[in-house]
Amino acid sequence: MMKKEQFEIDLVYLWVDGNDPQWQAKKAALTNQPYDNSEANSKARYINNDELKYALRSAEKYVPWIRQIFIVTDNQKPDWLNTDNPKIKVIDHKEIIPAEALPCFNSSVIEYFIHKIPGLSEHFLFANDDMFFNDFLQPDFFFTEEGLPIVRLKRKFFGKWHNRLELLFKDLGQYAKMLMDSSILVEQKFGKHYSSVPHHNIDAYRKSDYKNAVEDVFNEQVKKSQVNHIRTYGDLHRSAFTYYSLAINHAVLKHVTRSESSRILVSRHDFQKYLDQNKPKLFCLNDDQRVKDERREKIKPFLEHLFPLKSAFEK
Secondary structure: OOOHOOEEEEEEEEOOOOOOOHHHHHHHHHOOOOOEEEOOOOOOOOOOOHHHHHHHHHHHHOOOOOOOOEEEEEEOOOOEEEEOOOOEEEEEEEHHHHHHHOOOOHHHHHHHHHHHHOOOOOOEEEEEEOOOEEEOOOOHEEEEOOOOEEEEEEEOOOOHHOOHHHHHHHOOOOHHHHHHHHHHHHHHHOOOOOOEEOOOOEEEEHHHHHHHHHHHHHHHHHHHOOOOOOOOOOOOOOHHHHHHHHOOOEEEEEEEEOOOOEEEEOOOOOHHHHHHHHHHOEEEEEEOOOOOOHHHHOOHHHHHHHOOOOOOOEO
């Protein structure tokens, strides 16, 4: 078993408060696009349901060995966050994202630059604020003894679709299209095909490989995508970095089970029932364009019941 003293591991979250009027004005001024029901620009992509508070409670409870927690934001800060806690650091977009990509409302683009976080450890975990730890975990759940990331993929196969006409159409769905494009790109560059998809949960990376992927291997695609201030068809997705790490044997593949990682759909799942059935070690409470506000109202009471104790990261 890998000892936690073997190397330091940090945790990175992306966070935005889409309820903030100043942030809304900034987005409207740049994009001239109000929220709509699209996958790329729905309310779900930016709304703040206070998930981060409970994500941090879950981290404090279940992975106390995390060295540092970085919260990447756009000139925002949760009003409940205790920034005096030495384990917490808020990173503004301007600190890591090039000026030409700002302001940025595209999570895929923000993710290109997380390796630039000052002081980020070589081994780190990456999460969105709707992803939670749900069991006591050790570093060897995420990294091998040698320090290689354990990549969890779902057995949902693309197949080698790049020879089929479906690729010419957008009705595949933007997120699925980005994953498939990543798989195709890695096959073209390295001759290895990965048809299983990421588990949409907390992922492990090595900073050196992530940096190399962004600044060398996929630099052309990064440069092309980073000017897209909101999510756009054709954007490079960080799943390419995951497939790349596998292709060069700098990561270990594991096909994920629901008891390891579960995705709870806010639009239709009974949150507690789904959790009780699968007992996952990680879960994502996934809001999307299909979710109605009355369903969102169930999020905070559920999380408060699950993680009732205030963490040291709160005022």
